[in-house]
Amino acid sequence: MTDLAGIGSVLGAWYDFRDLNNLQRLITEWIADWGPDWLASIITGVLGALGILGVIGPTLLILIWVERKVIARFQQRYGPNRVGPKGLLQPVADAVKLILKEQLAPRAADKLIFFLPPVLVFIPGILIWGVLPFGPRMSVADLNVGVLFLLAVSGTAVLVLFMAGWASNNKYALFGAMRAVAMSISYEVPMVLALLTLVVFSGTMSINGIVQWQQQEDVIFILLFPLSAIAFFFAASAELNRTPADISEAESEIVAGYHTEYSGMRFGLFYAVELGNTLVVSAFIATFFLGGWWLWGLDQWVPSWVILLAKTGAVYFLLIWTRGTLPRLRVDQLMGFCWKALVPATLLFVVVAFVERTLLISEGWDTTVALPIMAVFNIALSLGAVMLFARVARPAPLRRPARIRMAGSDIGGLNAAREVAARREEPQLQVGGD
Amino acid sequence: MTIQYDATAAMEIVNASAPGAACVYDGVLFLDPDTLVESIRALRDAEQSDLVFLSNLTAVDHELHFEMVYHLQSLDLNHLLQAKARIFDREDPALPSLTGVYHGAHLQEREVYDLFGIRFEGHPDLRRMFLWDGFPGYPLRKDFLQMPGQVRAGLPGFPHESEENSWPVPGSVPQRPLHPNDPQPEGEVAVVDESEDAS
């Protein structure tokens, strides 16, 4: 295997395309030969940032096209197909249109705070990319508390949304902002707990460490902790304001939520960051639960970032799929689902992770035998928890089935209604219920 | 088609509780405006009429009086009754509101108030509905935008109704009413100018 791993690096490691970090290391070493240390740090930092921006920018444009095209196919439409080949240039045309549009601001808006959010919203969106490992050594900052950094940075985004909603001086925007704050605070709890499961079990808070643990033990975390993965997926989609949890910009209720009053490119920036966040969240779901850049030895052959990108694409498709299919939950239902279902479920699996970790470390169980057993146990436990929740926590109106009966010859008012309702025969249609 | 409820039977139901509150003229039930609510409630609650459903409520301007038309439907017995009430006061037409009997009268009475200016006493929320507060006049009245002369609103005749009386021929049918904002016919303007000159 070591020979195969060295295929790309004939004369050393610098042009091994599988890990672009080699290039950066080469530059660092070259600068260290003649210059001070701080210069090397700055230059590599800037290079990393430029690399990320260079990836995100074009990716966002393509993603807009992908999302519109995929949603269109769900809806039996063609989607964008006029501008450029296969409509690929449609996002460019949209961006040009948005830039050229007039930027309106309500007269009663708080001008400074109204102006800032579209700019500020980029900061957490970009910062998160810094800790994402594209390969074994390929991340801008491989922090040993990467998980903490991720949660801290993603938590700040809600402040920007609240600024936007408050400064707009619009009731829809304020509603959207309040909903966003309430939801963000609530859904951070299951998100943290889901990640805590992984941290406890793998014993590291470094994101790359979690991937390497999966590589080392030859297992991906979604098999070990499926319910945590689903909880994280749902919590993340809630944080992203995507259907079925897009209450903070629910179109049919509060028009566009916190960015109702933003027009032109200001709206475009919100939109772009939202898509960018969707991408980065897909990447983190792929990293935490699907093994990140590692795929059972395939990473020896294929560049690690390609593997990560493929997994990200799969998760992203799943996000588009849920968006294209599901209606939206109500505010109270969404909060109830978080506190009554996701928090207990993720908490349960934190405890399970503690116990299993103790068994592995203190009792010294053999991982090759213990991990499959634990996986089976955890999957069974997850199914049991879901079924228990479905049985216990169902709201009262949903416990009765909805029935449609045929009136037949009974046409009339209340008397006829009573007669139809009193019939013994099976209703024409019966859906839902316990 | 619709099965009509016998107006005489309805009259008997109404008159049983309040004698003289209803009469039948030409097969149509007319109700006394003063006891309208009680009459309609009696028709709704009586077992043989059972008119629980207010199908339609509207008004007609008959120039000398307003006529309120109620279409009441029984669902279980499946018959429709047309009842009418007349209001002769054109300055301040008023009628008791049916909102206490039928919740569905709420919006329909507001519509009639908006377009005919008939006040419904006892209506909890009587405001204009389609037009804004302070709109001058009530559009569905026949004297809305009163025209000069004896010209009445409405279509005088069919276009090209007959060979010798094709439409419009000046003088053969009354001139179509003009909107006050329309330019006045030249002839009339000239007459006005002359009279001003003479004085």
Place this chain on the structure above:
Amino acid sequence: MTMSDDTRLAMQGTIEALTSGDGSEPVVVNLGPQHPSTHGVFRLKVTLDGEIVQDAEMRIGYLHRSMEKLAEERTYTQNIPFTDRIDYLAAMSNNLAYCLAAEELLGVEVPPRANAIRVMFAELQRVASHAMANGTFINDCGAWHTPLFHMFRDRERVLDMFEMTCGARLTTNYMRIGGVAFDLPDELLPTLEQFLADMPENIANYEALLLENEILHARARGVGVISPEMAINSSLSGPVLRATGVPWDLRKANPYCGYESYEFDVPVGEQGDCFDRFLVRMAEVKESLRILRQVVDTLPDGPYLADLPLHARPEPGESYARVESPRGELGFYLVSDGGPAPYRFHCRPPSLINLSALKEMSIGGTLADAIVTLGSIDIVVGEIDR
């Protein structure tokens, strides 16, 4: 630093509000007239305590075109295009109701083929209108347009059939006093056959996607509930009334255009909530397809328009004709003074009257529930304002 009087007063007000009582006051939100889910220029003024609706009041009239006044200046035939524009999503039903009222005044006998064609197009219109109603209802529940576009595909085929028959898709102006304007074109019946053959599978797809959807159940069950007694007292009609369990359908109760000769059933709900209205509409589409099947099989030959002089003047009198439009009981009340134009032209608009109980349905629910309720009533603003 000095403080302006306005600022001081505002601060005082804030301090008073914070120190007295619980320090909160309700928020008034105007949904509309420009809002994604009011289906037109309709304004719902809701008073909210947090997310809970305390009061809901509708403000309408943005689309008021004074049709009832205009109709007094036009002949009976010239008024038919107005009826298209009253309910532009069910133009055929409106045409039909008006023509029935005018025929009652004029005493016209409609030939059997014309009646069959009228039933055919009224039912096609019901399929199209319910597709729109259910699609936008799911949209109001927050779906990202997917069911709407699937249902629009069916509606599009119906509109294509309208177009090949009368040249228009929405404002059809197809019915005439005494029949219909044109005979069926040759290509209509094969198209309709294909449509009838394809629809069961499409409906099965929608049912598979929507009927057991837990989120849809959570959003629509137990929301906007109204009791059958209250529904009747509020003059509700159509699917909104039938969802409460009251089996009232004018096609069965007072058959017109020969509905009595077709076999179909009237679906009724149980709870009277938004989900039941949705289910009733889904079931009604299936019944409409049943009627269409029978109409195609038994389509009689003969004239499609009664022999009626163009300049028929009705005797002085009045008529009130009602049909079961997709939205409910649609009636036209005409008064004739013997002239060429109606003396009084009144439309009983089901969309407007079905809103009678909107306040009662919305209060106590959340803002999102009010939107879902409004969507389930299926309003057309052209018909509300006329």
